[in-house]
Amino acid sequence: MKSMHSVDIDTVEMTLDIMKYAINRISNSAPDLGSPKKEEELLKKVGETVTKEGIGGEKAFKLFRDVLSKATVPVDHPRHLAFVPAAPTRAAVLFDLVTSAASIHGAYWMTGGGGIFCENQAMKWLVSLTGLPEGAFGVFTSGGTSANLSAMIAAREAWRDQNKENQALRALLITSNGAHSSVKSMAKVIDADIILVDDDDEDKLTGKWLQKAINKLSEIDRKRLFAVVATGGTTNAGIIDELDEVAQVCENENIWFHVDAAYGGGALAAPSVRHLFKGIERADSITIDPHKWMFSPYDCGAVIYKNIELAKNAHSQKGAYLDIFKDEGAQGFNPADYQIQLTRRLRGLPLWFSLAMHGTEKYTEAIERGLELAQNAAKQIEAAEHLELVRKPSLSCVLYRRKGWNAEDYKDWTYKNHKSGFALVTPTKWTKNGESETISRFCFINPDTTEKDIQEILASME
Numbered sequence: 001m002k003s004m005h006s007v008d009i010d011t012v013e014m015t016l017d018i019m020k021y022a023i024n025r026i027s028n029s030a031p032d033l034g035s036p037k038k039e040e041e042l043l044k045k046v047g048e049t050v051t052k053e054g055i056g057g058e059k060a061f062k063l064f065r066d067v068l069s070k071a072t073v074p075v076d077h078p079r080h081l082a083f084v085p086a087a088p089t090r091a092a093v094l095f096d097l098v099t100s101a102a103s104i105h106g107a108y109w110m111t112g113g114g115g116i117f118c119e120n121q122a123m124k125w126l127v128s129l130t131g132l133p134e135g136a137f138g139v140f141t142s143g144g145t146s147a148n149l150s151a152m153i154a155a156r157e158a159w160r161d162q163n164k165e166n167q168a169l170r171a172l173l174i175t176s177n178g179a180h181s182s183v184k185s186m187a188k189v190i191d192a193d194i195i196l197v198d199d200d201d202e203d204k205l206t207g208k209w210l211q212k213a214i215n216k217l218s219e220i221d222r223k224r225l226f227a228v229v230a231t232g233g234t235t236n237a238g239i240i241d242e243l244d245e246v247a248q249v250c251e252n253e254n255i256w257f258h259v260d261a262a263y264g265g266g267a268l269a270a271p272s273v274r275h276l277f278k279g280i281e282r283a284d285s286i287t288i289d290p291h292k293w294m295f296s297p298y299d300c301g302a303v304i305y306k307n308i309e310l311a312k313n314a315h316s317q318k319g320a321y322l323d324i325f326k327d328e329g330a331q332g333f334n335p336a337d338y339q340i341q342l343t344r345r346l347r348g349l350p351l352w353f354s355l356a357m358h359g360t361e362k363y364t365e366a367i368e369r370g371l372e373l374a375q376n377a378a379k380q381i382e383a384a385e386h387l388e389l390v391r392k393p394s395l396s397c398v399l400y401r402r403k404g405w406n407a408e409d410y411k412d413w414t415y416k417n418h419k420s421g422f423a424l425v426t427p428t429k430w431t432k433n434g435e436s437e438t439i440s441r442f443c444f445i446n447p448d449t450t451e452k453d454i455q456e457i458l459a460s461m462e
């Protein structure tokens with residue numbers, strides 16, 4: 001009987017089919033948008049797929065290609081402007097396939113050396129964009145959530161190590177209302193309390209308001225405060241906190257300063273907005289998601305530390321069977337030592353290949369294009385009778401309203417466009433002076449999105 005790992009003529013044919021699909025998909029810059037379907041509906045169409053004998057590769061693949069993949073939304077569709085879309089480069093997607101085929105364990109240098117070398121080359125560029133001082137370095141993670149978590153754990157460990165008294169204290173951190181939901185979730189994971197601080201006039205965290213909030217803390221809460229998380233581009237509106245001011249307060253108060261630039265981090269490579277991030281070079285840690293605005297396929301996040309030794313102190317795992325890795329691995333960089341995950345895929349490899357192939361200037365161009373699209377959308381909105389801007393675009397996020405619409409109208413419009421395969425643009429909420437309003441939002445990442453796409457989407461709101 002054939003084993004699961006044998007290579008025979010059927011496997012070769014299936015491989016060709018799958019490769020053909022992959023090549024077609026990679027070269028298709030306007031894939032079908034896919035329409036939403038219920039699970040029962042899908043099950044009715046494809047039946048049970050995992051059985052004792054297996055249904056065969058050909059059939060399983062056909063079901064995926066012809067039915068199941070059509071119930072998904074490709075992140076790289078040029079009229080997918082919802083959430084934070086993505087637009088992985090073809091080079092990066094191809095190398096994602098290579099990353100799987102190469103079967104490399106990326107936790108330790110001993111087994112992953114050559115691949116980790118590539119990841120570190122890409123990381124060197126990311127670190128250079130931040131302006132962090134010599135000695136700063138980072139590691140690729142599964143995304144922004146785990147990057148934020150890894151940074152918070154490193155921060156808390158450093159704080160606990162500072163002072164014996166801190167070891168018995170429950171940790172407390174300050175962030176803003178605009179901070180990503182993962183910051184609040186990860187605070188729960190590490191069982192830390194969280195305080196949300198904003199300057200309401202500016203809709204962001206500023207030094208003045210941060211200082212005020214710290215001054216208001218009780219003596220014991222001040223002792224519990226171990227970190228401030230600022231955002232380098234909020235996910236909802238693209239707003240960048242006053243990083244330089246926040247850095248100053250954190251330095252004065254001796255608090256770990258983390259910048260979550262999961263979405264906005266790509267804009268560090270864009271000269272037209274780089275000045276807005278002033279102060280990021282003073283951070284103790286930074287999150288950037290290459291799978292958002294750096295054109296990597298999922299999943300690829302990154303966490304960068306000013307002092308990478310502090311991360312090692314918090315994350316390095318010890319175990320009888322792991323010692324050997326450490327001996328040989330000591331000759332190189334061990335990604336497992338700097339974030340929460342042990343066994344890991346070489347997530348930075350697709351980014352590396354794409355960067356090596358295209359050079360960093362092409363990244364700058366593609367990111368500037370997203371910023372330009374946001375400015376163009378703002379112009380079109382201002383010129384349209386039925387629309388108005390809620391606020392000026394920040395980075396590549398545009399918040400706008402369709403005059404006279406309520407929450408239901410936005411929802412109906414979203415589903416109508418999604419079901420017809422035209423576009424995916426979802427509503428969001430914007431809160432001002434305690435009042436929350438449902439509005440529409442664009443987030444531009446894909447350089448293939450056109451001014452005409454924007455025009456047609458806006459026209460569909462008339």
Ligand SMILES: *Cc1c(COP(=O)(O)O)cnc(C)c1O
Binds near residue numbers: 234
């Ligand atoms: C997307 C995002 C995250 C979460 O990142 P994932 O990669 O989805 O885990 C965290 N922070 C910000 C600011 C984000 O935009």
